Amino acid sequence: MKAIKNIKIDQIRFTIPINESFLKDTDEPNVIKAINRYFKFKLLFDEPVIKPTGKNGYTNSILWGASEQGGLISVMYNPARVDMGVLIDFTATGKYLYESICQLNGIDVNWRNIITVIYQRFKGHATRIDVAIDLINYGYSVTSIYEKLKSGEYVFINPIKQRINFNRIQYIGRSDEINTIYVGSRYSDAYLRIYNKKLEQMNKKGIFHSLAINCNDWVRVEGEFKNRECHNIGAMVSTLSQDDIEPYLASYVNKHWKLVFNHD
Structure with missing residues (x-):
């Protein structure tokens, strides 16, 4: 198998404003109807699962794709907190499921267009974007990188051209076999994971299990962006004229964690 480099949004989350200034406990924000129409959830999926629970302060959830292959897309709101808006959460599996079902139905999924519509039509913004860079059959090893x-021999350089201290780098695995490298804090706006995707897919028998079996090595570099950093990515993507947003996404990861040889 030849070497493959793939760059994509792995998972993504949006917040959209609620137009109503007040909602009763039993009310659903009107914007949810517009969200359903735009994403064609009712066309693509069976009836959603409705739950009187949520996360991150949201209390009501509409779960699409919950019964198909474990995929999950959540639309959440809190009638008592209209200022929080409506949260649309595409998990990695849910995003893949959505893209796959759209393809089966002849519907094009263009994430630049989607992000642009969220920002310009709905006046919303992205609240989390995970950018995944898959390096397959490049001969890279997470253990060797660590x-x-x-x-x-290697150092990470941050956006202000400073070295990232090694004590900011953690790992999971044994001393002779590192499975995952973490850079930074999970609670910060920008967080990096480098992990053995081949091993993960083989252990979990994930949706890319067949690819994992047939490749020699597979390292994933994944930048997790939230809050201000995520807003900046979404705002920039929404102004781009070309659909090929992958180089921009990769450059954003590289800007935050540039891996270079240490020449000192």
Whole structure:
């Protein structure tokens, strides 16, 4: 199998304003109808699962795709907190499921267009974007990358051209086999994971299990962006004229965590 480099949005989350200034406990924001029409949820999926629970302060959830292959797209709101807006959460599996069912129905999924509509038509914004860069059959090893970081042969450079201190780097695995490298804090606006995607898919028998079996190696570099950083990515994407947003996404990851040789 040849070397493959793939860049994509792995999962994404949006917040859209609620137009009503007040909602009763039993009310559903009107904008949810517009969301359903735009994403064609009712056309693509069976009846949603409605739950009187949510997360991150949201109390009501409409779950699409909950019964198909574990995929999940959540639309959440809190009638008592209209200022929080409506949250649309595409998990990684839910996003893949949505794209796959759209393809089966002859519907094009263009994430630049979607992000642009969220920002310009709905006046919303992205609240989380995970950018995944898959490096398949490049001969890379998470263990080797960690060892070179630990020895000082490699260093990460942050957006202001400073080295990221090694104590900001954590790992999961044994000393002789590192499965995942973490850079930064999970609670920050920008957080990096580098992990053995081949091993993950084989252990979980995930949706890319067949690819994992047939490739020699598969390292995923994944930048998780939230809050201000995520807003900036979405705002920039919404102004782009070309559909090919992958180079921009990759450059944003590289800007935050540039891996270079240490020449000191």
